Amino acid sequence: MSNLALIATLLVMMALAYHLGLTRSRAVAAEHDVRMHSRPGYYGVLVALWCGLPALAIFLLWSFLAPQLIDMLVTQQLPADMVAGLSDRELQTLLRRVTALANGQGVAGGGSPEELAAAGHMARLQTIENFSLVALMAVLVVVGLIFARRRISPNWRARNQVERVIMFALAASSAVAIFTTIGIVLSMLGEALRFFSFISPAEFFFGTVWNPRFSTAGSASQGEFGLLPLLWGTMMVSTIALLVAIPVGLMTAIYMAEYAPPWLRNVAKPVIEILAGIPTIVYGFFALIVVGPFLSSAGDLIGINIRTTSALTAGLVMGIMIIPFVSSLSDDIITQVPKSLRDGALGLGATKSETIRQVVLPAALPGIVGAFLLAASRAIGETMIVVLAAGNNPVLHANPFEAVSTITVTIVNQLTGDMDFASPQSLVAFALGLTLFVITLGLNVIALVVVRKYRQQYE
């Protein structure tokens, strides 16, 4: 039976169990002429859970363990002289060929007699495995169903048990977020450590030359992996972006929160929200096709040589991208400043702009700084705009009109196409990713702490 059919059958059985539990609990109530502890539906659900959950658990465990067990048994059965002297990798290839043969697919060059024998053995084992799984699950389903159904009595606290299962499921799903973080940290650390076995951390973090070369097997030349040019490019592009986004975003937020008539607010807010929803690849394309050529020809007019793909192009467009981010965060924070502060200043005769500049903004400053930090972390982690518009030129220089490269661009360049995680050329992506993660995490943590402090101040 295929896995899908198995699960479908299980679901049907659970539905049946629900119905049996439901009717049984009603029958028990009528028989003893008492009120049951829980409503009938809970008995139904509980019986269904008893019927389905153990079988499901076995199914998951089995699908995880059985293939490994079968591989082990087949390997043992292979002639000793065939297995001897095989590396892990070759053994894997051999097993894959045998598996393909066992599933009735052809393999390159046909199978040797030994392979065919092993495939026959594997096919037998698979049949046994499949049969025993179905049998075991069937037993568990039936036993669970009968057991739970017989336990139905007025005192059985079905609701509490069902709720305990629900609570467990809810808690388990909130653990997914934790596991994601752990997964990110562990995978990056693991691969980054492997990278540092090729290149020393000092060379990576303080190197000023980025020239990874191509990964050629067995070549002695390692290439140079200096982080600094990339970090510098990242900082340059993000700074330009923030120089665009902060003034425009902050003034937009102030105008929207303090001056704008309601109709303008109702129109402008969604429009700027649209800006936040546009995919970054679109911004990248916009930078490449419209902004780059425009800047280049504008530079020609005033006699500066601006490249089409440069730090300036990428920074400007990235700035446009984070305007809504800055403005909506600042807007929230400005509107949270208590009205009493404004009224006090206005009552003393301050004009509106004086109130904003001398009372509202200082009061909102920590929150706004937090917003800027979040914007900066977003600019640093942004990928597609710089991939398309920054020009990929990992050299240390201070000219914003020249092409640069950033951490994110390099991650994409080093890891696309080649999925062989053995060379430093692709492993470096994880070291870069780890650096990126640490930088943005630091910015986020500071920003969140600042914003939280600020919120408490006025709550």
Place this chain on the structure above:
Amino acid sequence: MSISIEQRRQHRLMTIEKSLAKRHRKENAFRRMGLLAVVTGMTLVAILFISILMRGVPAFWQATFYMDVYFDPEVVQLEPKPERESGESQFAFNERYSQWLTRAGLVNWQTLIDNALEEALGEEVEPRQLRDLRALVTSGERYALRDRFVEDPSLLGQTVELKMLASANVDVWIKGNIDRDLPDARQQLSAQTRTWADQLEEQGVIRNAFSTSLFLNTDSRSSLASAGLAGAFMGSLFMMVVVIGLSVPLGVSSAIYLEEFAPKNRLTDLIEININNLAAVPSIVFGLLGASIFIGYLRLPLSAPLVGGLVLTLMTLPTIIIATRASLRSIPPSIRQAALGIGASRVQTVFHHVLPLALPGILTGSILGVAQALGETAPLLLIGMNAFVANVPGTPLDQSTALPVQIYLWQGNELRNFFEARTSAAIIVLLGLMLSLNALAIWLRKKFETRW
């Protein structure tokens, strides 16, 4: 004495008067700066949309040949399509049929197109000019011709008016997307082909017709004019199914736990900080996670929408959790107290009363999260979804690209004149999808918004 007081008062009033004018000027300047910022923001949105639309909309129409194609029996030398005979096994018939298909593939379908073009041009084309002639119609059309014939063999010996896509370069030439005065050496097409294209356009054989190939075809490398979005669209669709199926249930139940049940202790505090941080982790980091864990460790296939969906699920999870929590928090405590007061358990309170009221907010947040996932590119590049795929994926485990990745691939194509417009058109499709998702979310919010 009194005069002095009066004088001082006058003096003070004058200073105030003077400074007041200055302060009002400053006030106005400040206000104008604010307005300027808002206008700048809106102008940028407008420039972005207008420039994409201007480039992309023309690409929805493509130069197309309307020609009479004669299925010449001398060229199409093929026995009738095999029918299954009585007593013939299914296997034997399949064998026979596939042999027939192979022979159909060997027919020189290009000759039919060449003949049709000669007919339309009204001149005999010399063999040495055949190359120029064949640059007119995109190379994919001969397979389209074969498929049409296989579908309906009764076409043999008939003349049918067919629509055929012009090649990418002819499209560029007809639309004037290349400088027509460039010297021959820098033109993509030979002088002869250009003359023919102009002549055929004048005759009305080449017309600008709505491009269905953009939506119905997959990406193509040999026949650029017929490269379409169908494969990328299916890939995106599979990923969205995975994202919706996983991240919405997981995110909502996780939010319910954290907001309604979790005890306030260090662990839940940690989870909370962790989720806020995850929401701000750069998307490319999730791509690295996918490459290392799903591809490197779990050995899931490269370029599969399933893996893309899993990566995007992890990425959207924090967004959905945060939106759901905000939505749950906005339900007033009185609802919960009322339910608890008449004897409902806490689980019942949440699932029977709080959750239904919070549903619109949860829905809005989920839609926005999914829209964000739909437009994400960077993590997909790291799990191999930028591979060239010429088939529409049939299952989430097949190789595939996604809409934003297709945009990335097309913008890098060497034939800039053609693909700049094609890419913009793809962007319009993607933005259309995303904006309709966003509009749906806003509409839901407006429709079900409750003020407590």
